[in-house]
Amino acid sequence: MPDLSVRDTGLHLLRRPGLVLSGVVIALVLLAAVAPALFTGQDPIAGVPAERLRGPSPSHLFGTDETGRDVFARVVHGAALSLRATVIAVLVALVSGAALGLLAGFRGGWLDSVVMRVIDVVQAVPAILLSLALVTALGFGTTNVAIAVGVSNLAAFARLMRAEVLRVRSGAFVEAARASGVRWSGVLGRHVLPNALGPVLVLATLTFGTAVLEVSALSFLGFGATPPTPEWGALVAGGRGFLATAWWMTTFPGLTVAAVVLATNRLGRALDGERSGR
Amino acid sequence: MPRRLAQAVVVLWAAFTLSFVVLYLLPGDAVLTKLGSAEGGVTASDAEVAAARAAHGLDDPLPVQYGKRLLAALRGDFGTSVSTGDDATHLVLSALPPTLAVTGLALVLAVLFGGGVAVLGTYTRQRWLGQLLLSLPPLGISLPSFWVGLVLIQVFSFQLRLVPALGSTGFASLVLPAVTLALPTGAIIGQVLAKSLRTQLAEPYVEVVLAKGASRGRVHFGHALRGAALPALTLVGVVAGNLLAGSVVTETVFARDGVGRVTAAAVTAQDIPVVQAVIVLAAFFFVAVNLAVDLLYPLLDPRLAAPAARTGKVTADA
Numbered sequence: 001m002p003d004l005s006v007r008d009t010g011l012h013l014l015r016r017p018g019l020v021l022s023g024v025v026i027a028l029v030l031l032a033a034v035a036p037a038l039f040t041g042q043d044p045i046a047g048v049p050a051e052r053l054r055g056p057s058p059s060h061l062f063g064t065d066e067t068g069r070d071v072f073a074r075v076v077h078g079a080a081l082s083l084r085a086t087v088i089a090v091l092v093a094l095v096s097g098a099a100l101g102l103l104a105g106f107r108g109g110w111l112d113s114v115v116m117r118v119i120d121v122v123q124a125v126p127a128i129l130l131s132l133a134l135v136t137a138l139g140f141g142t143t144n145v146a147i148a149v150g151v152s153n154l155a156a157f158a159r160l161m162r163a164e165v166l167r168v169r170s171g172a173f174v175e176a177a178r179a180s181g182v183r184w185s186g187v188l189g190r191h192v193l194p195n196a197l198g199p200v201l202v203l204a205t206l207t208f209g210t211a212v213l214e215v216s217a218l219s220f221l222g223f224g225a226t227p228p229t230p231e232w233g234a235l236v237a238g239g240r241g242f243l244a245t246a247w248w249m250t251t252f253p254g255l256t257v258a259a260v261v262l263a264t265n266r267l268g269r270a271l272d273g274e275r276s277g278r
Numbered sequence: 279m280p281r282r283l284a285q286a287v288v289v290l291w292a293a294f295t296l297s298f299v300v301l302y303l304l305p306g307d308a309v310l311t312k313l314g315s316a317e318g319g320v321t322a323s324d325a326e327v328a329a330a331r332a333a334h335g336l337d338d339p340l341p342v343q344y345g346k347r348l349l350a351a352l353r354g355d356f357g358t359s360v361s362t363g364d365d366a367t368h369l370v371l372s373a374l375p376p377t378l379a380v381t382g383l384a385l386v387l388a389v390l391f392g393g394g395v396a397v398l399g400t401y402t403r404q405r406w407l408g409q410l411l412l413s414l415p416p417l418g419i420s421l422p423s424f425w426v427g428l429v430l431i432q433v434f435s436f437q438l439r440l441v442p443a444l445g446s447t448g449f450a451s452l453v454l455p456a457v458t459l460a461l462p463t464g465a466i467i468g469q470v471l472a473k474s475l476r477t478q479l480a481e482p483y484v485e486v487v488l489a490k491g492a493s494r495g496r497v498h499f500g501h502a503l504r505g506a507a508l509p510a511l512t513l514v515g516v517v518a519g520n521l522l523a524g525s526v527v528t529e530t531v532f533a534r535d536g537v538g539r540v541t542a543a544a545v546t547a548q549d550i551p552v553v554q555a556v557i558v559l560a561a562f563f564f565v566a567v568n569l570a571v572d573l574l575y576p577l578l579d580p581r582l583a584a585p586a587a588r589t590g591k592v593t594a595d596a
Binding site: 080100117118120121122124125126127128129130132133134135136137139166209213216217220222223233236237239240243244250251253254255257261262265268269 | 285289292293295300301376416417419420421422423424425427428432436519520522523524526530531540541542544545546548549550553554556557560561564565
């Protein structure tokens with residue numbers, strides 16, 4: 001609805017406090033990834049041994065860990081690495097999936113069949129297992145984990161993109177463009193891609209939440225960042241040995257992951273509803 | 279049915295091929311890694327590496343390797359574990375029973391919770407209650423399950439001392455892992471079922487049945503739920519795969535024995551034969567469950583049993 005006034009938009013948002021809150025959460029996390037110093041002045045790597053395993057307090061919002069490091073500082077500084085991995089994963093899924101879908105939908109014929117059968121198989125193997133296999137082959141580390149998660153999520157993008165291409169391809173305006181002598185490559189760039197972009201971006205938003213979960217699960221299992229580096233999943237894993245004595249070490253990093261996923265999913269659903277005209 | 283079986287075999291073959299491409303073609307040499315770590319970081323001599331490569335069949339040209347491995351896989355042989363030297367298939371299959379116990383319980387819980395939330399959420403006339411219930415599935419999907427497991431251990435094992443925190447002995451130790459595993463799965467079931475229940479309730483036949491004097495409950499549980507269960511049933515294949523994949527995380531969190539633990543250990547050790555056996559096992563589950571669902575469909579929906587329903591294309595694109 002392009003002709004909404006500022007006041008209407010404000011009212012629209014006021015009636016959706018959850019959506020506003022989600023936006024705030026995402027904005028804060030992005031800010032933490034770009035400028036962690038805005039949130040905390042404490043060192044995420046070097047601890048203060050005298051302040052080991054302290055509970056949450058005004059000076060240590062999320063408490064401290066077994067070497068006296070501030071957990072809040074580690075969560076804030078972990079945002080950059082976790083978000084970078086998530087963005088890489090979503091980009092890998094989006095670009096490779098969309099390219100495959102575009103190819104399949106546009107060329108059609110045997111190529112279409114081959115690509116889509118491969119996609120079928122990719123979907124027959126659960127995403128986490130496929131990404132574990134990829135991590136086995138590629139080796140460990142946050143970037144490899146991100147690539148693995150991205151590849152294991154490309155199937156949905158390929159399917160969506162192919163469906164969109166097929167839908168737009170049969171449109172009268174594409175036929176008109178072809179009839180007036182535009183080449184297929186021109187039609188692709190001018191008509192097909194812009195039309196397909198909306199649904200693909202909605203899927204990207206929803207995949208973002210999945211990717212945060214999968215990246216943090218793999219790093220919880222120990223395939224991501226190496227120990228002193230703060231990364232959300234690894235932080236939760238680090239607190240496992242202190243469940244009985246220091247609940248804050250696992251609770252707060254886990255809550256952060258949950259909040260980010262909830263917020264992006266809420267945003268994704270709002271975009272989805274907006275697109276389909278609710 | 280023969281057609282379905284053939285499709286199932288093709289999916290299994292393709293899953294094997296996909297895992298071969300991922301595991302054996304991508305850079306990163308498991309044998310080198312293995313030898314490097316076994317000697318405590320000391321690099322193995324060229325002769326030792328060559329011997330190890332030959333032992334694992336890695337020095338053949340790739341098409342030959344592929345053919346040999348495919349033939350072996352047909353006999354259920356995925357090679358020997360790089361780290362323990364055991365037969366990979368045996369390693370994975372012997373870990374299956376404890377995983378199936380948790381997974382089975384989780385499936386029951388997921389169907390009960392997810393189904394319950396969806397049915398009650400759409401049935402209740404209390405607007406707030408409906409909204410509350412139907413907001414649970416999106417929440418359940420958003421929680422990282424490794425963290426949920428740890429929170430459950432904290433609350434039920436350490437604070438309330440109701441169940442043992444770790445290990446795989448006795449029924450009590452099944453509960454927390456099963457709940458952890460059931461949460462995301464139940465959330466998916468709840469979401470899909472609630473959506474298709476709403477669609478069903480908007481169908482004209484609902485008004486007809488109501489006009490004939492049926493109670494709301496009868497319409498909801500007797501008619502709409504039956505129609506809505508069909509789309510939800512297509513999910514079962516995905517759900518089974520998710521449960522198996524989820525066990526990698528839950529078994530690690532709860533230190534339970536099972537396929538998930540074996541998988542995590544195999545990835546850590548870059549134990550390619552074991553990882554491949556797990557992938558093919560997961561694809562096998564997916565295929566087997568989907569076959570079972572295809573057999574169940576006509577029982578639930580007589581229209582599909584009619585000859586007019588044609589073979590194939592009933593669930594293929596779901």
